[in-house]
Amino acid sequence: MKRLLKGGRVVDPAAGIDGQLDVLIDDDRIAAVGRGLPVDGAVVVELRPDFVVCPGLIDMHVHLREPGQEHKETIATGTAAAVAGGFTAVACMPNTDPINDNANVTAYIVSKAREAGQARVYPIGAVSRGSRGELLADIAELRQAGCVALSDDGRPVATALLMRRALEYAAMFGMPVIDHCEDPSLKGDGVAHEGFQASTLGLRGIPGAAEAIMVERDVQLAELTGAAFHVAHMSARSSLRAVAKGKDAGIRVTCEVAPHHFTLTDEALAAPVPYDTNVKMNPPLRESVDRDAMVAGLADGTVDAIATDHAPHHYDEKQVEFDNAPFGITGLETAVSLTFDRLVHGGVITLRRMIELLSVNPARILSVPGGTLAVGAPADVTILAPDLRVRVAAAAMRSRSKNTPFDGWELRGGVAATIVGGRMLFANEAAGLAAATA
Amino acid sequence: MTPASTTPGVAAPPETTTLRGKDLLGIADLSPAEISLVLDTAEAMKEIASRPIKKVPALRGKTVVNLFFEPSTRTRTSFEIAEKRLSADTLNLAIASSSVAKGETLADTALTLEAMRPDMIVLRHSSSGAGHLLSRICRSAIINAGDGMHEHPTQALLDAFTIRERKGRIAGLKVAIVGDLLHSRVLRSNLHLLTKLGAEAWICGPPTLIPPDVARFGVRATSRVEEAVDGADVIMLLRIQLERMQGAYFPSLREYFNVFGMTRARVRLAKPDAIVMHPGPMNRGVEIASEVADGPDSVILEQVANGVAVRMAVLYLLAGGAEHEEAA
Numbered sequence: 001m002k003r004l005l006k007g008g009r010v011v012d013p014a015a016g017i018d019g020q021l022d023v024l025i026d027d028d029r030i031a032a033v034g035r036g037l038p039v040d041g042a043v044v045v046e047l048r049p050d051f052v053v054c055p056g057l058i059d060m061h062v063h064l065r066e067p068g069q070e071h072k073e074t075i076a077t078g079t080a081a082a083v084a085g086g087f088t089a090v091a092c093m094p095n096t097d098p099i100n101d102n103a104n105v106t107a108y109i110v111s112k113a114r115e116a117g118q119a120r121v122y123p124i125g126a127v128s129r130g131s132r133g134e135l136l137a138d139i140a141e142l143r144q145a146g147c148v149a150l151s152d153d154g155r156p157v158a159t160a161l162l163m164r165r166a167l168e169y170a171a172m173f174g175m176p177v178i179d180h181c182e183d184p185s186l187k188g189d190g191v192a193h194e195g196f197q198a199s200t201l202g203l204r205g206i207p208g209a210a211e212a213i214m215v216e217r218d219v220q221l222a223e224l225t226g227a228a229f230h231v232a233h234m235s236a237r238s239s240l241r242a243v244a245k246g247k248d249a250g251i252r253v254t255c256e257v258a259p260h261h262f263t264l265t266d267e268a269l270a271a272p273v274p275y276d277t278n279v280k281m282n283p284p285l286r287e288s289v290d291r292d293a294m295v296a297g298l299a300d301g302t303v304d305a306i307a308t309d310h311a312p313h314h315y316d317e318k319q320v321e322f323d324n325a326p327f328g329i330t331g332l333e334t335a336v337s338l339t340f341d342r343l344v345h346g347g348v349i350t351l352r353r354m355i356e357l358l359s360v361n362p363a364r365i366l367s368v369p370g371g372t373l374a375v376g377a378p379a380d381v382t383i384l385a386p387d388l389r390v391r392v393a394a395a396a397m398r399s400r401s402k403n404t405p406f407d408g409w410e411l412r413g414g415v416a417a418t419i420v421g422g423r424m425l426f427a428n429e430a431a432g433l434a435a436a437t438a
Numbered sequence: 439m440t441p442a443s444t445t446p447g448v449a450a451p452p453e454t455t456t457l458r459g460k461d462l463l464g465i466a467d468l469s470p471a472e473i474s475l476v477l478d479t480a481e482a483m484k485e486i487a488s489r490p491i492k493k494v495p496a497l498r499g500k501t502v503v504n505l506f507f508e509p510s511t512r513t514r515t516s517f518e519i520a521e522k523r524l525s526a527d528t529l530n531l532a533i534a535s536s537s538v539a540k541g542e543t544l545a546d547t548a549l550t551l552e553a554m555r556p557d558m559i560v561l562r563h564s565s566s567g568a569g570h571l572l573s574r575i576c577r578s579a580i581i582n583a584g585d586g587m588h589e590h591p592t593q594a595l596l597d598a599f600t601i602r603e604r605k606g607r608i609a610g611l612k613v614a615i616v617g618d619l620l621h622s623r624v625l626r627s628n629l630h631l632l633t634k635l636g637a638e639a640w641i642c643g644p645p646t647l648i649p650p651d652v653a654r655f656g657v658r659a660t661s662r663v664e665e666a667v668d669g670a671d672v673i674m675l676l677r678i679q680l681e682r683m684q685g686a687y688f689p690s691l692r693e694y695f696n697v698f699g700m701t702r703a704r705v706r707l708a709k710p711d712a713i714v715m716h717p718g719p720m721n722r723g724v725e726i727a728s729e730v731a732d733g734p735d736s737v738i739l740e741q742v743a744n745g746v747a748v749r750m751a752v753l754y755l756l757a758g759g760a761e762h763e764e765a766a
Contacts, residue, residue, distance in 0.1 A: 199649035200466075202566035202588030202626055207650075273574075275567030319545050321565035323586065 002026050002042035003422065008051040008383065013356050014372040023053050025379040028422040033373055045424075048432070050387060051416050054355045055371050056088025056380030058362040059332060061153075061178075061232055061256060061307035064090070064121070067108060068097025073312040073400045075109065078332070079118035081310070081399035083426040085332040086415035088380035089120035090310075091366060094131065095154040101126035101137040106145035118425055119418075120380070122148040122368055127166045127177060133158025136169060143173045148366045151178035153232055156214055163218060167227035174367055176228040176254070179218050181239065182283070186210035191323055193284040197266040201275065203322065206284055208236030215239040219246035219253050230365055231255035233309045235283035237293035244302045254365050255297075256307040259331060259338040260285065260405070262294045268405060277318040277325035278405040281311065298357065299348050304365060306357045308335045312401030333397050334406045337390045340413020344386070351386070379422040385431040388414035457755050461580040463569045464589035465630035473631060476751050477599050483754070484747035486523055496754050497526035501556040504530045505547075506583070507563045512718055512742065513583050513593075517560050520749035529556070548572050558756065561585070566623075579756045587621050593717050594627035596748040598635065600741050601672055604713050609636035614666040614708070616642040616698055617676025617725050620649050620687075624717045625676060629655045642666035643676075643698060646687040663698050670708040674715040675700055675725045691724050701727045705735060713737045 003025045010021040010033060022037040023030065047053070059082065065073040073081075075092075082090050092109065094100030100109065106123050113121035125142030129135045131152040139150065150170050157163040157179050166177050187210045192198040194205025215231055219242055222229035231243060234255045246253040260281065265288045268279040279285055297303040311328025318325050339358065343349045349357070359382075363371030370380050394407040416431035417424055427433040454471040465473070486492055502521045506514050514530065521528040533547070542550075544563070548571075551559065558579045561569050566586030573580045584590040602608055613632055619625050619641050629652075632639040639657040641648065648659050660666050667673055678694060688694050705714060714726075714735045722728045731738060 194650050196651035196654045199651055200626065200655075202586050202623060204587075205650060275570045316543075319571075320543055321563070321571060322567045323565040 001422070002031070002040070003424070004037060004039055004042040004044045005053050005381070005383070006044050006046055007049055008047035008053040009049065010053045010373065011352055011355055012055060012373040013352050013360050014055065015374055017373070018352060020049060023373060023381065025381070025419070025422050028379050030373050030375055030377045030379050032375060045417075045433070047383065047416070051431075052351060052384040052386060053373075054382055054384060055359045055373050056418070056420065057086045057336070057358040057382045058089045058091070058366075058368070058370055059087045059308050059310065059335070060091045060305055060362040060366055062090045062092050062310040062332065063095065063312065063328070064092040064109075065312060066096060066112060067105065071314050075112040075121065076116040076118070077398060077400040078310070078312070079113060079116050079121060081330070081332040081397060082119035083418040083420065084398045084415070085334070086336045086382045086384065086418055087119050087332060088382060088418060088420045089122060089368065089370060090332070091122040091124050091148060093124055093151060093153040094126040099126050099131050100124070100147075101129050101131065101142075103138070103141040103145035106142055106147055110146045119420060122146070122366060124149045124151050124153070124178065126150065127152045127157050128162060131155060133162055136162075136165060139169055139173065139175070143175060147175070148368055149176050149178050149230070151180065151232065153178065153180045156180050156182045156184065160217055160221060164221050164225060167221055167225040167229060171225065171227040176230045176365060178230045178232050179214065180232050181211050181214035181218065183210045183213045186213065191280060191284070192269055193266045193286045195266055195287045197269045201269055203269070206282075208238050208286060208290060211236045211283055212238035212242055215242045219243070219251055222246065222253050223249065223251045226252070228252040228254070233258050233261070233283060233307070234303070235261045235286050235290060235294070237290045240293050240297045240302060247302065254304040255302075256305040257294045257298060257303050258307060258309045259335045260329060262291060262298060263338050263342050264405065265291045275322045276405060277320065277322055278329055278403050280322060280325050280327055281309070281329055282327035295343070295348055298343060303357070304361045306335065306339060307362070308332055310399075312399055313403050314401060315403070318403050328403070330397070330399050330401055330404050333399060334392055334404060336384065337392070337411040337414050338406070340386060341411040345412050379419060381419040382415065383417040383419075384413070385416040385428070386413050388412070388416070388428075388431050390414040456759050461569065461573045462591055462752055462756060463573060463580065463582045465591045465594050465627045465634070466589065468634070470634045473595070473598065473634060476595055476748065476755060477602060479751035479755060480595070480599050480744070480747040483750035484744065486750070487743070487746065492523050493525060494523065495525045497521065497524035497757055500526045500558070500757055502526045502528050502558045502560060502753065503551055503556045504528060504560045505551070505562070506530070506532045508584070510562050510584070512745070513562065516742070516745040517583060517749050520746050520753055523746070524750055524753055526753070544568060544571060545575055548576055552576050552578060558753065581752060581756065584623055586623065587626070588623050589627045590623040591627050592745070592749050592752055593624050594631040595752070596741055596745040597628060597674065597715060597717070598631050599744045599748050600715065600737055601713070603744070604737060605671060608632070610638070611671040612638045612640065612669060613672040613674060614640045614642060614670040615674045615676060616663060616666060616700060618647050618678050618682060619643045619652070619676065620647045621679065622676045628674065629657055633657065640666045640670070644688050647682070663704060664707055667704055667708045670712055672713055672715060673700060673705065673708055676717070677719065678721055678725045680721070695724055699723070699725060699727060700730050702729050702733065705730055715741060717741070
């Protein structure tokens with residue numbers, strides 16, 4: 001089947017394309033990109049001229065919770081949330097139950113993802129067995145089963161020695177090591193950013209240095225090994241400095257920032273809902289200088305990717321004392337709107353840069369297909385509606401969990417449609433795209 | 439707010455005859471006028487304690503649940519006496535954290551109690567913000583009797599009542615607070631209260647026990663105890679928890695006492711008529727020397743006595759004050 005995306009603005013940073021062009025999809029591949037392409041029997045999707053046709057977005061940091069925590073999310077609900085949020089692919093962290101530290105779990109995830117038939121799923125394998133920080137996981141097996149990167153996310157790679165070995169060993173397969181950078185002794189039993197808000201509210205603090213110290217350690221180890229290290233969910237300004245310094249020295253370090261860390265600050269702990277457990281995440285929301293540093297890093301190129309750290313939790317788990325609530329919020333269905341509203345319309349980044357952060361760079365860091373609309377590439381395409389008025393409605397989300405602090409927010413910019421492997425899996429009626437076109 | 443309104447005997451402005459909120463979760467939520475209203479009301483309540491029959495019908499027919507998730511003797515007893523003197527029906531629930539670990543969430547416990555239609559819940563809990571959670575799901579008025587490291591509003595109110603009774607005012611006084619500041623809910627409530635009423639608040643402790651960015655409260659922080667107490671009108675000591683050595687906050691209790699302990703020599707640096715306060719329970723020979731605790735400047739037992747009057751005032755005002763009495 002052929003499908004012609006007609007009349008939109010095509011932005012493909014990888015090919016240096018930005019213009020009013022058509023995109024022809026033949027079955028599951030991109031067949032042509034050009035001006036006024038002939039219909040030639042294709043199903044035509046008429047687009048408003050301001051709609052943006054771009055390479056499918058890739059969220060390189062999500063928690064799909066399956067196997068083992070299906071009350072929070074399943075691969076089916078998580079990938080449905082992904083396509084509704086404009087993502088054609090996600091990379092899922094291994095802290096499931098059991099941990100994805102062996103080929104059986106990876107194969108299970110891959111088969112569940114195929115069954116779901118929504119966004120593509122790239123599993124991330126554990127660095128260490130059981131993510132316990134002692135012995136390396138069976139990395140070659142994980143690679144063969146489909147893992148694209150390694151991480152003990154949820155906790156840091158425990159020791160410098162293990163991180164060194166993981167970097168060295170994973171380089172054999174071209175896999176980056178993604179570290180949840182956090183010094184456990186400095187984090188202690190902290191639940192919020194260490195600063196004025198935590199002091200006022202009586203919450204135990206986690207200083208930015210807890211993150212930056214381990215970023216510094218890992219940058220040193222990336223230099224030592226020549227291997228690729230990626231900083232997960234960076235939040236502290238001192239971490240950004242460490243990454244910038246590493247990049248200047250030619251060290252292979254990349255980093256991601258989550259939408260909540262470029263949008264919110266620790267003031268959200270106090271208002272509008274004091275002690276709202278939906279603003280409890282790790283790393284915590286930091287103060288405005290940190291938030292502003294993340295925004296600056298997104299603008300100047302120090303930050304490579306926007307990743308959501310989508311962390312669904314059941315409402316029972318969040319309806320507890322702040323100290324006892326689990327860390328994390330959902331993010332797949334709000335990331336595009338927050339990026340548009342805060343960064344693109346906020347004049348911080350260009351549309352082209354947005355697509356680099358959400359598609360081109362994640363594909364490059366993980367060495368996965370996508371991030372391009374080149375002829376012959378998989379037909380993973382996201383159609384963005386930059387001026388769509390979006391009112392965030394947690395209850396209407398496809399994710400099984402609703403733990404978002406953005407419920408009720410009004411944002412400018414959203415998703416018009418999501419096409420994975422040539423199939424239009426999401427069409428936003430609010431953007432005037434009939435679901436029937438699928 | 440003019441300093442005059444904090445003077446005893448001067449009534450709060452006529453418009454402030456009730457508390458705006460349904461709950462008392464913290465001093466942070468109170469206006470200076472509301473604080474003065476509580477203190478003025480407590481004066482009337484204090485008189486009740488000197489009567490042969492220490493009971494008034496103000497809260498007759500009201501049910502108050504004292505829900506305590508942390509061990510507490512003085513606060514729970516103080517609330518219970520206050521409730522009984524106001525003729526409320528009271529129920530004490532001391533829930534060990536172990537039984538909570540077995541299953542029921544705080545929210546479910548609160549909703550179960552709510553179903554029996556109490557009017558007020560007095561909550562003591564080890565997690566900061568526990569009262570806010572209850573406030574969102576309960577119809578009852580929630581009175582925070584201490585939540586984690588956050589606030590202990592009735593303690594700050596009884597401290598203010600005691601200061602006002604002794605000094606005649608709060609505005610302009612130098613108040614030095616010395617001890618474990620980081621983990622103290624009493625500190626946070628007092629900082630809100632003292633800054634709202636115009637006192638000059640100083641806090642003192644080892645740098646490891648000073649909350650980050652605390653200067654933004656509008657207080658002076660120092661680790662030199664002599665500087666903190668110099669010319670002070672009020673010295674307030676905070677409890678040093680014995681387990682803090684394990685967190686490497688300071689090397690030993692002996693060293694703490696040597697550097698920060700309130701001795702008679704250090705009290706002498708304060709104003710001659712300075713008073714010494716402690717919310718209790720005290721560690722004698724750690725944050726306070728016995729000679730100071732038992733000395734002429736100590737108002738520690740007055741604080742306890744005033745606690746009942748202040749809690750009666752809070753219960754009375756949250757029940758609707760005079761309006762409720764007329765309706766009854």
